[in-house]
Amino acid sequence: MIIIGGGPAGLTAATFAATLKMKAFLIARDLGGQAVDSTKIENYMGFDFITGPELVSRFQNQLLHSHFVDHLMDEVTRIIPEKDAFHVVTRGEDTFLTNAVLVTTGMTRKKLYIPGEEEFQRRGVFYGNIPDFSFVEGEEVAVIGGGNSALQIVENLRTLARRIHLVSTSKLKADPAIIERVKVFPNLTVYEGYRTLQFAGENSLTTVEIEKMSGGKRLCLSVQGVFVAIGHEPNSALVADLVALNEKEEIVIRPDCATSRPGIFAAGDVTDAFGKRIIIASGEGAKAALAAKAYLLKKAGAEAIR
Numbered sequence: 001m002i003i004i005g006g007g008p009a010g011l012t013a014a015t016f017a018a019t020l021k022m023k024a025f026l027i028a029r030d031l032g033g034q035a036v037d038s039t040k041i042e043n044y045m046g047f048d049f050i051t052g053p054e055l056v057s058r059f060q061n062q063l064l065h066s067h068f069v070d071h072l073m074d075e076v077t078r079i080i081p082e083k084d085a086f087h088v089v090t091r092g093e094d095t096f097l098t099n100a101v102l103v104t105t106g107m108t109r110k111k112l113y114i115p116g117e118e119e120f121q122r123r124g125v126f127y128g129n130i131p132d133f134s135f136v137e138g139e140e141v142a143v144i145g146g147g148n149s150a151l152q153i154v155e156n157l158r159t160l161a162r163r164i165h166l167v168s169t170s171k172l173k174a175d176p177a178i179i180e181r182v183k184v185f186p187n188l189t190v191y192e193g194y195r196t197l198q199f200a201g202e203n204s205l206t207t208v209e210i211e212k213m214s215g216g217k218r219l220c221l222s223v224q225g226v227f228v229a230i231g232h233e234p235n236s237a238l239v240a241d242l243v244a245l246n247e248k249e250e251i252v253i254r255p256d257c258a259t260s261r262p263g264i265f266a267a268g269d270v271t272d273a274f275g276k277r278i279i280i281a282s283g284e285g286a287k288a289a290l291a292a293k294a295y296l297l298k299k300a301g302a303e304a305i306r
């Protein structure tokens with residue numbers, strides 16, 4: 001089995017595969033996935049509180065030292081089916097033949113794709129509702145987005161930030177109750193109908209430039225932090241032609257993590273499983289490894305009979 005992705009789902013699947021004595025190979029761009037970005041995890045069993053990097057380092061230790069799993073740090077660019085097996089091709093142009101593939105490629109927060117965004121990522125520009133905002137205490141910040149997740153960030157920043165600029169391309173789309181609560185915050189300025197043009201600064205972010213969509217009026221906001229909350233997208237393009245996806249482009253899975261194509265399993269945030277959380281992704285990864293083993297044993301049995 002080849003496991004693609006090194007987040008909680010992939011790392012748990014790989015550790016399970018090792019304990020199940022499967023011939024497993026992990027290919028991942030990084031070991032940790034989104035979990036590494038969490039500054040405060042309070043909902044992973046066994047730890048009252050742990051940071052993302054600490055938890056990921058424990059995952060890595062378990063995978064590499066307690067149960068060694070063969071792995072390659074690379075990006076999978078293609079999966080080519082051949083009869084009931086698959087060629088897995090990497091960016092580094094390695095090709096591996098496998099009987100089963102487990103896709104755990106997770107999710108990526110939607111980006112703005114504007115100048116300065118890559119440069120200031122994690123140095124002022126953050127995605128989503130991060131668990132610890134204390135680094136912007138007393139500072140001026142911007143939140144980009146107009147949905148529930150953007151407004152929840154505004155609520156979390158309310159008593160911390162000196163001034164909050166909320167920038168949305170449209171009228172706020174969050175639930176009316178949260179809009180009502182947030183709009184009266186004295187330290188909040190709302191810019192509806194504005195697009196974000198660029199991020200700028202020296203060593204860290206200092207400015208975000210926005211533009212009124214009707215009329216083109218431009219404003220430069222002085223900020224120490226920007227929180228982008230414009231949705232997320234599953235990393236499912238790799239298998240879009242091979243398995244069924246839902247309208248959100250998540251991989252549709254059965255309760256045992258099997259996809260619509262025999263031999264391809266999927267687990268974690270990239271799937272339509274409810275709940276995008278570390279413990280859920282880990283649990284799904286474990287389940288997928290068990291299911292893949294059952295599939296491979298059945299297949300080997302059928303081949304032996306033939």
Ligand SMILES: Cc1cc2nc3c(=O)[nH]c(=O)nc-3n(C[C@H](O)[C@H](O)[C@H](O)COP(=O)(O)OP(=O)(O)OC[C@H]3O[C@@H](n4cnc5c(N)ncnc54)[C@H](O)[C@@H]3O)c2cc1C
Nearest residue numbers: 005006007008009029033034076106107268269276277278
């Ligand atoms: C800022 C932040 C804070 C969070 N806080 C919490 C929290 O406190 N508690 C909680 O439970 N959850 C939290 N989450 C959510 C949690 O991190 C995710 O639900 C979880 O990481 C999903 O795990 P996953 O393995 O499915 O996917 P991911 O963690 O997204 O991992 C996907 C992996 O696949 C790799 N990959 C993608 N495409 C390819 C490819 N083509 N080839 C090879 N590798 C590939 C990626 O590099 C990565 O290693 C947080 C998320 C963020 C962003």
